Amino acid sequence: EDQVTQSPEALRLQEGESSSLNCSYTVSGLRGLFWYRQDPGKGPEFLFTLYSAGEEKEKERLKATLTKKESFLHITAPKPEDSATYLCAVRTGGSEKLVFGKGTKLTVNP
């Protein structure tokens, strides 16, 4: 069974304090790993797609990386506006469904 586990469940950082969120997965035939950002009371918003080990994507203070077993979302010098829940999901085999992790709630204090 395909599984996605995110850690930590919650993370508190001071503004400017860099850190990483983890997404580990066990799947058969990865067709894509996705990162989303979700603000309270809203739908998730797309951040990145990664397809193969070694791939990296960057957007402002965020950088996503992928290995054969896990993905990291690195946050460099975060700001309070980066506070949100970050969701990881995978698409596998012949499925059109995504399998989601439960998310990491990030709080950045000024």
Added chain:
Amino acid sequence: DVKVTQSSRYLVKRTGEKVFLECVQDMDHENMFWYRQDPGLGLRLIYFSYDVKMKEKGDIPEGYSVSREKKERFSLILESASTNQTSMYLCASLRDSYGYTFGSGTRLTVV
């Protein structure tokens, strides 16, 4: 820009009512999905549809049904609302390299 629109942001319904949640996408996508999201449980798939009039059960279909009469519209129906169906409901369509595009969500409260 691509869009998935959910008709209501907030709904309050009474126990036993029949509830309709509407979702419309403007991207001509074939695959559409309904999830509910609860604290500590994450996103759970209720139903999905891969074509007009085609549907498949997700992980938690009990108490729900769906309708897809047109490609752009996917409706979630709560046949007889119960308090344990109080939740955030999210509609999504599949957009290949972006994974899902989500709607803004409907916060449903059943009293």
